Amino acid sequence: MLKVVQFSTGNVGQHALRHVIEHPDLELVGVHASSREKIGRDAAELCGVPGATGVLATDDLEALVSLRADCVVYTSQGETRPTEALAEITAFLRAGTNVVATSLVWLINPDGADAWLREPLMAACRKGGTTMYVNGIDPGFSGDMLPFAALSLCQSATSIIVQEVFDYGTYDDAEFTGVSFGFGFTPDQDPPLMFLPGVLRSIWGGPVAHLAECLGVELDEVRERHETWVTSVPIDCTMMHVDPGQVAAVRFAVEGVKDGQPVIVMEHVNRLTQAAAPDWPYPPDGHGGVHRVVVTGRPGVEINAHVGSGDIDQNEGGVMATAAKVVNAIAAVCAAPPGMPSLRDLPIAQVHGLMR
Template identity: 70%
Template structure:
C-alpha cells in the first residue's frame, strides 16, 4: 500500500528527505511546506533538483493538515522556535496524521523529555490516534542503534563511549550549527545556548539513560562538561571565517555516573578544518568524520561508522543520513501504535524500496 506523505520544510535536511520521498516506490508525495517567496509556489521536484511532480510548495500549514496524509516528514528547524514547531506538529497529530521528524531532538527518547514538550504531544497523539517518532544520526543512530547493537556482542561491560568526531569545516550552516556550538566566538563572549547548564543533558542525557536501561543499571547521576579550542591562526572554511584567538573547535560530553565512575558517555569533538585542536581525538586516518562506539569489557568492541563515500562530502553525508533516518521510518511509524515512539518501538528492518540502479542515485 502506498503511503501518502507531506514533506515539511526544504532546508538542509528537508531537500534530501523530499528527494527520497519522490523516488520511493512506497511513498506518494501529496504536499510540501516551504518558507519564503523564493520557494512557495514552486514544484516540489524543482526544489530538490528533480523532474516536475505536480505538487506545489505552500506555506499554508492548515491546507497541508487538511490533506489528511498518512504521515508528515517534519524536518523544519525547531530547536530555535520550539513553541511554533510544537503547534505545527500538534496540528498534524490531532488531525490523525503521523509524524516522523528529525527536529525536536529532545524527543529522540521521549520518556526522558521534559513534560512541557512530552505531555501536549502525547495528548495530541491520543486525540488523533496518531504517532510521533523523532530520530536522526546524532542524536539518534549513533546514540541508540549503534551502541545497542554493539552491546549484543559483549559478555561484560566496564564502560561504553559513543563519539562523534567531525570536521564541520565544509558544513554550510553557520546560522544554526555555528551559533549553537559557539564557533567564531572570543573568550568572554556570551555562552552559546548549547553549553548553558542542563542543555547538553536535555539532548544527550536520553541516550545515556537508554544505554543504562539496556544494561539494567540505575545511574547515580548524569554529568556534563565542555571545552573549547582557540584558533592560533586565522581559519577560513565553508562554515565561517575564524580569527586567531576565537573558537575553532569544541569538545563536550554527557556522562552517566555509577559508583563514582563514568560508565556511559556521549562525547562530541567538532572542529573547523584539521588545523583546529590537532591534539584532540581524531577520526581514523583518511576520514574527516566518524560516529563510533567503544566498549571496554569482554571481548571489547569498537564500531566506526562513516557517512559519505564515493566523493560525497562527510557533512553532506550526515545530512542525507539524517533525512533518510526519518523517511525510512515512515511506513513503520504509520503501522505503529498511537503515541510517542522511540527506536525500540519500531522494527530494525526499514530498508524496503531502497535498492537503486547507480545511475539513478542522487548524492546531493
C-alpha cells in the same frame, strides 16, 4: 503506498524530500516551505530531482493538514522555535497524520522529555490515533542503534563511549550550528546556547538514560562537560572565517555515572578544518568524520561508522543520513500503536542485563 507530506526544505529537508519522491513505497502529496522564493515551486525543483512532481510548495499549514496524509516528515528547525514547532506538529497528529521528525531532539527518548513538550504531543496522538517518532544521526543513530549493534556482540560490558568526531568546516550552517557551538566566539564572550548549564544534558541526556534503561543500569547522576580550542592563525572554510583568538573547535560530553565512574558517555569533538585542535581525537585516516562506539567488557567492541563517499563529504552525508533515518521509519511508525515510541519500540537489539 503511503501518502507523505514533507515539512521544510532546508539542509535536512531537501534530502528528505528527494528521498520521499524517489521511494517506491511513498507518494509525496504536499510540501511546506516558509521562504517566499520557494513557495509555489515544484517539489522536484526544490531538491534537484529531474522533471516535476506536480506538488507545489506552500506555507499554508491548514491546507497541508487537510490532505490527511499518512505521515509528515518534519525537518523544520524546532529547537529555536519550540512553541511554533509544537503547534505545527500537533495539528497534524490531531488530524490523523503520523509524524517522523528530526526536530525537537529532546524527544529521541520521549519518556525523559519535559512534560511541557511531551504531554501536548501525547494528547494529540490520543486524539488523532497517531504516532510520532523523533530520530536522526546524532543524537539518534550514534547513540542508539550503533551501541545496540556493538552490545549485541558482548557477553558483558563495563563502559560505553559514543563519539562524533567531525570536521564541520565544509558544513554551510554558520547561522545555527556555528552559533550554537560558538565557532568564531572569543573566550571573553558569553557562552553559546549549547553550553549554557543543562542544555547538553537536555539533548544527550535522554539517549544516555535510554541506553541505561535498556541495559537495566541505575545511574547515580548524568553530568555534562565542555571545552573549547582557540586558533592562533586565521581559518577559512565553508562554515565561516575564524580569526586568531577565536574558537575553532569544541569538545563536549554528557556522562552517565555509576559508582563514581562514567559508564555511558556521549561525546562530540567538532572542529573547523583538520588544522584545528590537533591534540584532540581525529577520525581514522582518510575520513573527515566518524560516529564511533567503543564498548569495554567481554570481548570489547569498537565500531566506526562513516557517512559520505566519493563526491559526498561527511557533512552532506550526515544531513542525508539524518533525513534517511526518519524517512526509512515511516512504514514502521504508521504501523505502530498511537503514542511516542523510541527506537526500542520499533524494535531494537536486546541488550538488557549486559552491564553489571
